[in-house]
Amino acid sequence: MTRVGKYHLALIGAAALILLLSLVRIMSGQDDLTSSGTFNAALLLAVPIGLAGLGGLWAERAGVVNIGLEGMMVLGTWFAGWAGYQWGPMAALLAGLLGGALGGLIHAVATVTFGVDHIISGVAINLLGPGITRFLSEVLYGEGTSASAKGAGITTSPAISSSAPEVSLPVLSDGPDLLGKLESTHWFLLSDLAGILRGVTHDVNALVILAVLLLPVTYLVLWRTSFGLRLRSAGENPWAAESLGVNVYRIKYLAVVVSGAFAGLGGVFLVFVSNKYVEGQTQGRGFIGLAAMIFGNWRPGGLAAGSSLFGYASGLQLRSSGEVSAVTSFFLFGSLLLLIYIALQVRKLVAPGQPAEVVARGVKDYTVIAAAAAGAILLFWLWRTVETLPSEFVYITPHVLTLLVLLVASQHLRMPKADGVRFRRGDQH
Amino acid sequence: MPAGLNRALLTVAGAVVAIVLAIAISSVAIIAAGASPIDAFAAFFDFGETARSVSNGIAAFLNRAVPLFIAGLAVAVGFRMNLFNIGVEGQYRIAAICAAFVGSTFTAPKPIQIAVIIVVAAVVGGAYALIPAIMKVTRGVNEVISTIMLNYIAISLSSYLVRGPFTGERAAGQLTTTTPQLPESAMFPNLNFVFDWFGLLPPTRGGGVWGFLLVAVVLGLVIWVVLERTRFGFNVKASGLNGPAAFASGVNPKKMVIAAMVLSGAIAGLIGLPEILGDKGAFNSNFTAGLGFLGIAVALLGRNKPVGIAIAALLFAFLDRAQGALQIADVPSSVITIIQGVIVLLVVIANEVTNRIALRLEEQRAARQLGTNKPVEVAA
Amino acid sequence: MSSDTLAAVQPAVELEGITKRFPGVVANHDIRITVEPGTVHAIVGENGAGKSTLMKILYGMQKPDEGTIKVNGREVTFRTPSDAIDVGIGMVHQHFMLADNFTVLENIVLGAEPTKAGVLDTGKARARIAQLASSHGLRVDPDALVEDLGVGDRQRVEILKVLYRGARILILDEPTAVLVPQEVEELFQNLRELKADGLTVIFISHKLDEVLNIADAITVIRRGTTVASVNPAEVTARRLAELMVGSELPTPETRESTVREDVTLSVSRLTMEAGGFRPVPKGTSVGLYVDKLREEGKRLLLDDVSFDIHAGQILGVAGVEGNGQSELIEAIMGMRPAHGTITLGGVDISAWSTLKRREAGIGYIPEDRHRQGLLLEASLWENRVLGHQTRPPARSGIWVDRRASKADTERIVKEYDVRTPSVDTLALALSGGNQQKLIVGREMSGEPSFLIAAHPTRGVDVGAQAAIWDHLRNARAAGLAVLLISADLDELIGLSDTIRVILRGRLVAELDPSDVTPERLGGYMTGAIAGTEET
Amino acid sequence: ACGGGDGGTSASTQPSSGASSEAPKGGLKVGLAFDVGGRGDKSFNDAAYAGLEKAKTELNADIKELSPAADGSNRGDLLRQLADAGYNPIIGVGFAYGDDIKKTAAEYPDVQFAVVDSASNGPNVTGLLFAEEQGSYLAGVAAATKSKSGHVGFVGGVENDLIKKFQAGFVMGVKSVKPDMKIDIKYLTPDGDFSGFKAPDKGKVAAEKMFQDGADIVYHAAGDSGLGVFQAAAAAKKKAIGVDSDQRQTVKETDLQAVIMTSMLKRVDVGVFEFVKAFQGGAKGGSNTVYDLKVDGVGLSTTGGEIDDIKDKLDAAKKDIVDGKVTVPSKP
Ligand SMILES: Nc1ncnc2c1ncn2[C@@H]1O[C@H](COP(=O)(O)OP(=O)(O)OP(=O)(O)O)[C@@H](O)[C@H]1O
Ligand SMILES: Nc1ncnc2c1ncn2[C@@H]1O[C@H](COP(=O)(O)OP(=O)(O)OP(=O)(O)O)[C@@H](O)[C@H]1O
Ligand SMILES: [Mg+2]
C-alpha cells in the first residue's frame, strides 16, 4: 500500500517537475532546458556516476563502506583501454569489469578477511588505483613499445579497435525522427516531453542501455531474490544472518567484488565515450557516485535520481556556451518552486475546520514563509538582471544544486544499520 | 607487565613485516618494469652527490612533510569524532587564497603580519568547514556528500577570486594568475641555520627549510594537548567512541559536530601556508592541490594521533622526495604511489593480525592457567 | 520416519566434556549434559556461569576447545550455525538477533528462503509462516517491520525463525528476561505445544520459579561446570538457588519508609509526540495543544505524565518495554524535547540542557550500559569522568584533572567492589556486573539529589545485584530520590516505595508495593487489569 | 608543414651551431623537466621531448628528462636535481615553471635555464614564448572562410590565461573575415582544475551543443579533451581544428582524422631545439625568444589538404601579421 503510494508520489513529482521545467523554458526562452541534446548529454554524464553509485550500493548494502570506488573506477578505465585497443570493445568491457573487480577484491580481503577499517582500505585503493595504472602505462605504453606505435602515450592508450554500437529508437527518434520534429516546434509541454524522450533514446551507446538496465536488475536482485535478502542482511545485522547459517563472509566478498566491477564498468563507459583510456578521465566520479548513492538513500531509484540530477546539471552547464546561459534559468526555476511552496504553506494555514487558536502557527512558520517569499523575489530579480554569470559560477551548478536538494530533502536518509561495522565470525555484537 | 610488552613487541614486528612486504611487492613491480629494485631503493636514499644537493634534498623532504602533517591533523580531528571531513581539500584552498590576499593588503612587523595571515587562514578554513557542519546539524546532510561538493565549489571559487577580486600584478609574459605578492615581512624565516649545527651546507633552494615547520610542530603539540588533556578533547573522544553515551553524559552532539568540524577546517586552513609564506609569497593557479586527500591517508596511517601522523607524514614525504631520483635511476616514479598505497593497507592489516595473535596468546595463557584453577565442588 | 522410535532410545543432545576458554576466562569446563527428546530441559546458573557459551557451542557459533557433541546419538562437529541447523537445531539468542529494518517475514525466512527461479517466493513463505503461527499459537504480522514490534512480538518472531527451519531441538537462551508474566505464560503455553509435537527444548533462565514451572529436567551450571542434574519434581526453588550460588538468594526488601516531606523531582503533564517535537504555538496552552494532538489521532509516546518524587523515596515504574519508559527517562534527562514541566528541588528545569541537569544533581544509570553508559574502549578513570566533565574532581579549568579523577576512581573501585586490576584498565575488560558497579558508583558520586536507575541490575550476577541494591537503599536513606525502572518485578516491588504502571505512554495505575504480587502487576502492565486512574 | 624557425625576434645573435666559444667542455648535458602529465603524453610534453631528442642526435647532447609528481608540487626540486647533477642548460616545460625557474636560476647563476610559455625572469633564463594568438588567428581565418553556416566554436580545456590566448586569436581571426559571425566559446573547467585537459566526455558534450546549434567548425585547445571535440564533429559530420601538433597525424583513428580540417601548430620542439643550439653557440639568457608567425614558430598544418584552397587568404593574413599591419591581442 505505502509502497504504491510512494511510487505514485514519485510519478506525480516527476510530472510536476517537467511541467515546471516547461514553464520555465517558455518564460526564459532557453530551449536547451528540455532539449534532446541536454538530456542526451545528461544521460552520458549520469551513467558513469550511476554505475559508481551502484557499486557503492552493492557494497554498502552488504555492510562494507566503499570509499575506494574512485580507485576501482580508475582500474576499470585502464584495463578497458588496454584490452580494448587489442581485442575490441567486448574485451574492453570484460577487462574493465575485471580491473574494477580486482580493486573490489583487494578491498574485500582487507575489510572482510582482515577486518581493516573500511575507510582506510578505501583510501589505500584510491592511492593504488592511479599508482598502478600510471605504472602500467609507463611500462607498457612507454616510448618504443608496440602500443606506442599505435598511438599510446603515458597518459593515453591506443584507440579501441572499434567503438561500441549506438542505437536509437526507430521512427520516433531516428529516421523520420518524429520526436525530433515535435521537439523543434517548441510547443508548451509537448515539445519538452518529446525532447526528453528523444534525448534518452537517440544515438544511445549500448553500454548506456546496459547501465540503465542494471538499476532495475539491482533492485530485483537485492530486494526480490533470496540472495539479495542475504546480502542486505549482512548490512543490517550480520550476526543475525550468520546465526541463521548465512555465510556472511562470502556474501560480503561477492558484494564488494561486484561493487568494484560496477565501478570498473563505469570506467569502461568513460573509455567507450572517449574511445580510449585517458589518464585522469574519471575526474572524481567515484566520489560523486558515492555521494549520489547516499543522496539516493542507499536505493537504486534514489541513486538514479541523484545521478540524473547531477548529470542533467552538468550537461546543461557544459552546454551553456552562449552569452545568456541556460543556467540562469535555474533562478527562475527556484523562484517558481518557492512560490509553489509558499502557496502550499498558506493553504495549510488558512485551511478550514481547525479552531484558529489551536492551529500550529508558530512564529517559525511565518518566518519560513517570509524567508521563502524573500528568496523567491531575490531569485526572480537575479533571473531578470543577471545576463551572464562568471563562468566559475556556472561550473559549480551541479554541485550547488545537489547541496540545495539535500538541504531540502536529506532528513530521512537511513543507511544500512551495520554499514561500516567490522564483522568477525563468532563475535557477539 | 609481560602481556603489555608482548603486545608492543608484536605491534612493532607487525609494522616491520608490513614494510618488508611493501618493499617486496614494489620490488616485483619494479622488476616487472625491467628495472633493478636495488637501484630503486638506493634512489630513495640517494640525495645526490654534492653537499648542496644533499641539503636541498633534505629540505625538499621536510618541506613536503609539513603540509602533509598539517593535513593529517586536520583530517584526524574529524575522524576522532567519526566525522569524515573529505572537505579538507577545499577548505585549505579557500583559506590559502584569502590569507594570501589579506596578507598582501598591508604591511606590519613580521610577527604581526604572519600572525594575522595565520589567523585569517584558520578563520576562513574554519568558516568553510562550518557550512557542512551546519548542514549536518540542522538538516542532517551527510558530511561526506556536502564536503565533496564543497571541494568542487572551492576550486571554482578560488579560481574566480584569483582572477577577479583578489588578482595581483604579474610580470609581462607570465601566464600564472596570482594574488598580489606578499610583502617581505610576511615571509616566514627559514630554518636553514639548523644545517650549520650539523655541519651541513644550508640548502640553497628557494626558502630553504620552511620555518613553518615550527608552527606545525607547535600545532601538533597543541592538538595533542587539546585532544588528550582538555575537557573538549575528552568530549571529542567520548563522542567518537560512543555517541549515545556522550550524549547521555551531557555532551551536546550538535555543538560537538560544529566544534570538531570547525577545528578541523581551521587546521586545514593552514595547510597552504608553508608553501605561501615559505616559498611562493602568493596564491597562484599552480598552487599545490590534493594535499587534503593525501591528508586522509596520512591521518589513517598515523592512527589519528599527532605522533603517528608525524611519522606517516615523514614517510610519505620521504617517498615523495625520490620522484626525481627514481627517474634518474630509470625507475618509473609511479612506484612511489604504489608503495604508499601498499604501506597504508599492509600496516593496518598487520595491526589487525598482530592484535589477533596477541589475543590468541592470551587465550593460551588462560589454558595454561587452567591447571591452577580450583575444581568446583559439586554439591548434592 | 523412524526418528521418533529412535528418539525414544537415543538422547536428543549429549554433551561430553565440553571445555571452552576465553582470554583470562574458562567459560566452560568439562560440561556434561544429556537432554532427552520431547522434553523441556532447563539449564540454570548465575551470570557468567557459561550458559550462553555452551549453547553457542551447541549451535556451531563457537568451537569448543575440547569435548564432543552428539545429536540424536550421532557425533557431530559444527563449523558454522548452518551445520547445526542441518541436524535440526535452532537457537533463540539471549539478545535479539533480528534485522530491524526487515519485515517479520524477511527475518524469518532469511537463510532458508523459498524461491521460485531464484526469486523470493513470498507467497509460499507467508503461507508457511501462517501455518506455523496458527499451529503453535504464535501470532505475528509477517509484513510488519521488526523495528515497530514490541519485545513479546520479537520473541515470537525469533521462535518462528527456528521453527521455520524445521528445527526439532530448540535452544532458548533467557527468553523470558524481557517478558512480563502474562507473556511468559503465553510463551510457556507455546513451549508445551511444541513439546507435545515431539520437539525438544533447551531452556535457559535464572528465574527459578519459571524453570520449575516448565522444565522436565534441570541442569545446574556453576563457574563453567555442571554441578548437578535434578528433577524439578523433587527440588525446591530454594535448593536450586543454593546449587547455583552456594548461598541464599538475596532479596531486595526495603520496608521501613524513609520518604520525606520535600518533593525533589516533580513532573507535570509531560507529553511527547511520536512524529518529532514541535513547539507549542504562541498563545496556546500546552493542554490545548496536546488535546488537539490527541484529537488528530497523533501517537503520543508520553501522554500527560505527572508525578512527584520526594526525597528519600524510590518511585518504581513498571511497564512492558516500549511503553514510554525510555522516553520518560530521556525527557527527564533533557535528551529529548517534550511538553510539560519538570522541576528539580522546586526549580523549573524544563528548558535546561542535559549537562545543566546533570550539574544540578541528576544521576543516571542507563538502561543499556554499553550503549549509553560506557566508553568501552576507554579506561575506567575516563569512564569515571564521563558525565562529570564539568564537575570536580574531573574538572580543573579547561583541563581534565587526571590525577584527581584516577584517585576518585580508586575510591569507587574500593567502595563498590569493582573487580579490576587497575583504574587504567579498559572498561571492556570488565565483566558486566563490574561495569555496572562502576556506573552505579559514578552516578552516586557528586552527591546527586535525584537518580534515574534504569534496570540497575539487569544481567548482573547475584552478588553484584545485592551490592547494587544495598547502595540504592543506603542512598535512599540519606535522602536520595530515585526513579527506578526495571523489568525485574521482584526488584521493583522489593525496592520501591510507590509503583506506577506505564502503559502506552500513560501512567495507568498507582500501586502500593506492600500489597501487590508480580502477577497482578503484570496484569496492569499489559492492560489486562484496567488502571486505577490517578486522582 | 613548417620549416624550423630560426632565431627569435629578440634573441640577440644567431651563432652557427659549430662555432662554440664557451660551450662546456665535458660535452653538452641538457636537462628537461616536463609539465604535469609527463613524457609520453603525445602532446605538449612530447613536442618538447622531440626537440630534446633532436638535440641529442644532431648536437650530440647528453639528455635527461624528468616528470613531476601528479600534483606538480616538486617542479622546483626537479630543476634543482638536474642542476645538481650537472645538467646545463635546463628547460622547464610549461608556464607553471615560471616561478620555479626564477628561483632556481637565482640559486644556480652558472646554469642556463629556459622556460616554455613564460617570459624570462632572470639573467640566465630564456623565455621561450609562442604566439599562440597568431596561430589561432589563422585558425580563425580558416574556420570563418570555410564555415558555411556562419557559426563556429571554440572549446578550451582549462580557463587559464594560456588558453585564453588561443581564444583571443581565434575570435579575432574569425571576425577579421566575417565580423558578425557567431562564435560559441566554452571552457571545461575553471583555472586551477587541470582535469579539463583530460575530459574527452566533457569536450564531446560541449562541442556537441555547438554543432547542434549550427556551428560547423569547432577549434579546440583542450589537450586530451579535444578527442571528444573530434568525436562530436565526426558524429555531426562537421569539422574541427586541432591544436599544438598536427593532430591529423597524431590521432590514429581514421574517422577522427577525417574531421580535422587543420591544426594550429605550436612548435615547442623547435623552440627547445633552437634554445639548446643557441646555448651551444654561447647564447646567454635574460631575454625572450618569441616563436611567432614570422619564424613559423606557430602556424597551420596542411595534412589532408583541406585548407589548400584558401592558402592565398591564409598567406595574406599571415603577411598582415608578420608585417605588423595586424596585431593580435593575447587577451580576449
Ligand atoms: N567472546 C568472548 N570472549 C571472551 N570471554 C567471553 C566471551 N563470551 C563469554 N565470555 C566469558 O565467558 C564467561 C561465560 O559467559 P556466558 O555468556 O556463557 O555466561 P552466561 O552464563 O550466559 O551468563 P548470563 O547469565 O549473563 O547470560 C563469562 O565470564 C564471559 O565473560
Ligand atoms: N567479544 C568479546 N571479546 C572479548 N571479550 C569478551 C567479548 N565478549 C565478552 N567478553 C568478555 O566477557 C565479559 C563480559 O561479557 P558478558 O557478555 O559475560 O557480560 P554480561 O554480564 O553478560 O553483560 P551484558 O549483559 O551487558 O552482556 C568480559 O570479561 C569481557 O572481557
Ligand atoms: Mg551475558
Ligand SMILES: [Mg+2]
Ligand atoms: Mg547468557
